Amino acid sequence: MERSMLRVKQKRVALNSNHAVAYAVRDVDVDVIAAYPITPQTTIMEKLSEMVANGEIDAELIHVESEHSALSAVVGASAAGARVFTATSSQGLELMHEVLHIASGMRLPIVMAVPTRALSAPISIWNDYSDLMNTRDTSWITLIASTAQEVYDSIIQAYMVAEDPRVLLPVMVAYDGFLMSHTYEPLNIPEDPTAIRELVPRRDRITLDIDKPVTMGTITDPRWYYEIKYQQVKAMQNASLVLKETSKTLHEVLGRKYEPVEGYKMDDAEVAILTYGGLFGTVQEAVDIIRDKGLDIGAIRLRQWRPFPSEELTHLMHDIDTIIVIDRAISYGASIQGPVALEVYPIAARMGVHVFSVIAGIGQRTVLEKDIMGIVNKVLDYLDQGVIPLRSIYWGVRGGE
Amino acid sequence: MSVRINLVRRAQDLPREELFMPGHGLCAGCTASTIVRHLLKIAGRNTIVVNATGCVEVSTTMYPYTSWKVPWIHVAFENAAAVASGVESAIRVLKKKGVIDPSKEIKVIVLAGDGGTYDIGFQALSGMLERGHKIMYVLYDNEAYMNTGIQRSGSTPAHAWTTTTPIGKVMRGKPQVKKPIGEIVAAHRIPYVATTNVAHFIDMDNKFIKGLQAEGPSFIHVLQPCTAGWKFDPRLGIKLARLATQTAMWINWEYDHGEFRVTVRVPKRKHVRHYLKPQGRFKGLTEEEIEEIQKLVNSEVERINKMVGEEVIGPLAEE
Amino acid sequence: MEDLLEIRFHGRGGQGAVTAANILADAAVREGKYAQAFPHFGAERRGAPVVAFARISTKPIEVHSRIERPDIVVVLDSMLFELVDVTSGLKRGGILVANSKRNPGIEGDYKVYCVDATGIAMRKGLVVSGWPVVNTVMLGALSKATGIVSLDSLAEVISSRFPEDVAKRNIDAMKSAAESVHTC
Incomplete structure (x- = not known):
């Protein structure tokens, strides 16, 4: 993108994150949308339906009969050359799971919003990240936003990255169900979406074109399968670079800067709390309070879950000796049961940094500043005793250890 | 709609151009390739095919080869109708936005077997029909999961052997009858639904034409004898298909905008034994069991004749 | 105004408590605040607290x-005083704005404001499916009692969200609530 690109004129509005998604989808001029109602995603498709009904978006909205069909329909539409969008949560994401792998394997630039939610059973309509973490190995680029503003910006960036010929992978934009999906907050959006459309021009790619027929989704024997999957590995590597480039462009055009991992008061920190999504705000508040009490603590927010930003995280963790990873999902039976903690572990091990895995906020169990302070105190106790438990700390659960 | 123009009357009316190429891996004597070859001759180049997982899909697209000279996509087993819904919607909106030339007529066809239609793909099919996408859904029905090695499906007829419905001492082939998928589809009140038979290819080809001309969804159900699964001499595929009609084990009909008619009349039908005997899947049935199948056919014939209001399928011929 | 004010609305499903919170936040954002x-x-479901x-x-x-x-509690339905502990967690010295003609028996170190929102809603024709809709009325009272956002900003949000005649009735009702709200 040219450096001379002017910053676009924006207006300040109050939207919840689900509506922020709908506005971003409108602004990139999506062609085909398919979705199926599920709490807490539903208000995205309601808002988009309203926009289609009012002619604010020139898109086909397919009212599919399941999430499996929602993703299948956008796979078909994307293969036919359309810019597509879908959204889901929880059980819906589970029902899509089969097609998640196919969408990335077919290298289709699909964008999906995921207001995250706990999984059945027992049924819970409330937030955690169990649904998202189950998609870990589906080869979708995955961003986790922590404000409605970032949700809007990330959807735009998702199309920029997904459709880049060096990438051609689908992208999920996740954020806290309810805690963000249904929370109104201020954000800036462009007054005129033309500037956004210039960020995502229509680009040629291989599609189901009657003038250039191709066969997509073939059967592939052991002589070829591995090479095709390895291309996905390379595409995911390229995604890191393209995410960086597009973040820079977004910064220039919208004035907002996003890093794959973001540090808060990390300069002199010895201990860091790493988390993701809307919880980061609470962690920041807690960091301020704890700092006032004299502990050199900082916070790290993971924005880019896939591809995992190992280098950037290494850089941020350079001067700390302890990292506390707060996960809102459980990897049952794993060595440490926080999915992101598991990912941080090899990096920390190489650097000699202690890792504490903490599970909290499961099924939207409330996590307040005082909980973060409690977690830090617990970790300090362990450190005083010279013990680093090789299991997770389950915070805020009745009957827990 | 009763457009009767451009129908096929004889084989010479078919386009010479081949869009389904040889060299694929379907079994010798497989009648699915005959169906697909005819289908593409009728549909022509401006066609996108969405193929559910199944025999045709795996046998015609072994990477890096393909038998398809039209754009073709396979996504999964249960979702061909949903994928096609996306393809058709995309074409509609991209034409409107001028990304695709709006003057081009692009046909969208689903090709799926009985497993992908009767069973695992049924929900997506129903959704596609209810939403009214302009898609022709072609079901090639070989009456079991042949791709995975002959397991029973909702389409497998009563008493047929499959690997999951053996003819044993207690269980005698499939205990249930074949699900009436065509009529279930017709109950969605779509413009055109037909059953046809690869042996009656003029009937089949004309039904493809009518299905493609329909203003909304259409559904063409083609009986497809399977040499491996039905266990017959590979030479006999077309003959067996014809016997299916001659015995009224299979009836070629259509619902054209709600109007029901039988398109291949059978003045005198043969006993089902003529159809059952050449097939290994019915081997070992007792005379009583064969008569039981005959009775099922008799009552179906009676029902169909009643629907039409005349005897379109005649009585059993003297042996 | 304090750096951060936290407000809790109590209502019954269908009364518009959620919309009231949204309108309040939207009005604050229009005033350049964060919300x-x-x-x-x-x-x-409908009718439940x-x-x-x-x-x-x-x-x-x-x-x-x-x-x-919370610093402020707004109660949209007078029946709730018997069903729900509406002052739960309310800070000492906090404000409670009640849809009630007189003090509904609130004790403790709180400033209590009353407004007959149901009466106003009925008079102004704010009835949907047989329910008086009091959410915008209560926002008028809240604005007057606390100054948290201005009536003008609220009116701006209401005008942007509802058809003209509906918006007008809501704004009228909101203003008359602002005139009649009183400590109790």
């Missing part, structure tokens, strides 16, 4: 957690 509004995130929340601040709001210690 959040969110429902209790439950699965409540519900809560909704808002945060209003002069500084960016980082947290996305629920509100435990």
Whole structure:
């Protein structure tokens, strides 16, 4: 993108994150949308339906009969050359799971919003990240936003990255169900979406074109399968670079800067709390309070879950000796049961940094500043005793250890 | 709609151009390739095919080869109708936005077997029909999961052997009858639904034409004898298909905008034994069991004749 | 105004408590403030007691957690005083704005304001499916009692969200609530 690109004129509005998604989808001029109602995603498709009904978006909205069909329909539409969008949560994401792998394997630039939610059973309509973490190995680029503003910006960036010929992978934009999906907050959006459309021009790619027929989704024997999957590995590597480039462009055009991992008061920190999504705000508040009490603590927010930003995280963790990873999902039976903690572990091990895995906020169990302070105190106790438990700390659960 | 123009009357009316190429891996004597070859001759180049997982899909697209000279996509087993819904919607909106030339007529066809239609793909099919996408859904029905090695499906007829419905001492082939998928589809009140038979290819080809001309969804159900699964001499595929009609084990009909008619009349039908005997899947049935199948056919014939209001399928011929 | 004010709305499903919180936040954002509004995130149905929340601040709001210690409580339905502990967590010296003709028996170190929102809603024709809709009426009372946002900003939001005649009736009702709200 040219450096001379002017910053676009924006207006300040109050939207919840689900509506922020709908506005971003409108602004990139999506062609085909398919979705199926599920709490807490539903208000995205309601808002988009309203926009289609009012002619604010020139898109086909397919009212599919399941999430499996929602993703299948956008796979078909994307293969036919359309810019597509879908959204889901929880059980819906589970029902899509089969097609998640196919969408990335077919290298289709699909964008999906995921207001995250706990999984059945027992049924819970409330937030955690169990649904998202189950998609870990589906080869979708995955961003986790922590404000409605970032949700809007990330959807735009998702199309920029997904459709880049060096990438051609689908992208999920996740954020806290309810805690963000249904929370109104201020954000800036462009007054005129033309500037956004210039960020995502229509680009040629291989599609189901009657003038250039191709066969997509073939059967592939052991002589070829591995090479095709390895291309996905390379595409995911390229995604890191393209995410960086597009973040820079977004910064220039919208004035907002996003890093794959973001540090808060990390300069002199010895201990860091790493988390993701809307919880980061609470962690920041807690960091301020704890700092006032004299502990050199900082916070790290993971924005880019896939591809995992190992280098950037290494850089941020350079001067700390302890990292506390707060996960809102459980990897049952794993060595440490926080999915992101598991990912941080090899990096920390190489650097000699202690890792504490903490599970909290499961099924939207409330996590307040005082909980973060409690977690830090617990970790300090362990450190005083010279013990680093090789299991997770389950915070805020009745009957827990 | 009763457009009767451009129908096929004889084989010479078919386009010479081949869009389904040889060299694929379907079994010798497989009648699915005959169906697909005819289908593409009728549909022509401006066609996108969405193929559910199944025999045709795996046998015609072994990477890096393909038998398809039209754009073709396979996504999964249960979702061909949903994928096609996306393809058709995309074409509609991209034409409107001028990304695709709006003057081009692009046909969208689903090709799926009985497993992908009767069973695992049924929900997506129903959704596609209810939403009214302009898609022709072609079901090639070989009456079991042949791709995975002959397991029973909702389409497998009563008493047929499959690997999951053996003819044993207690269980005698499939205990249930074949699900009436065509009529279930017709109950969605779509413009055109037909059953046809690869042996009656003029009937089949004309039904493809009518299905493609329909203003909304259409559904063409083609009986497809399977040499491996039905266990017959590979030479006999077309003959067996014809016997299916001659015995009224299979009836070629259509619902054209709600109007029901039988398109291949059978003045005198043969006993089902003529159809059952050449097939290994019915081997070992007792005379009583064969008569039981005959009775099922008799009552179906009676029902169909009643629907039409005349005897379109005649009585059993003297042996 | 304090750096951060936290508000809790009590109502019944269908009364518009969630919309009230949203309108309040939207009005604050239009005034250049920072704000959040969110429902209790439950699965409540029509008629059941519900809560909704808002945060209003002069500084960016980082947290996305629920509100435990509100500064202000707004009660949309007078029947709720018997069903729900509406002052639960309310800070000492906090404000309670009640849809009630007189003090509904609130004790403790709180400033209590009363407004006959139901009466106003009925008079102004704010009745949907047989229910008086009091949410905008209560916002008028809240604005007057606390000065948290101006009536003009509220009116601007209401005009942007509803058809003209509906908006007009709501704004009228809101203004008459602002005139008649009183300490009790």
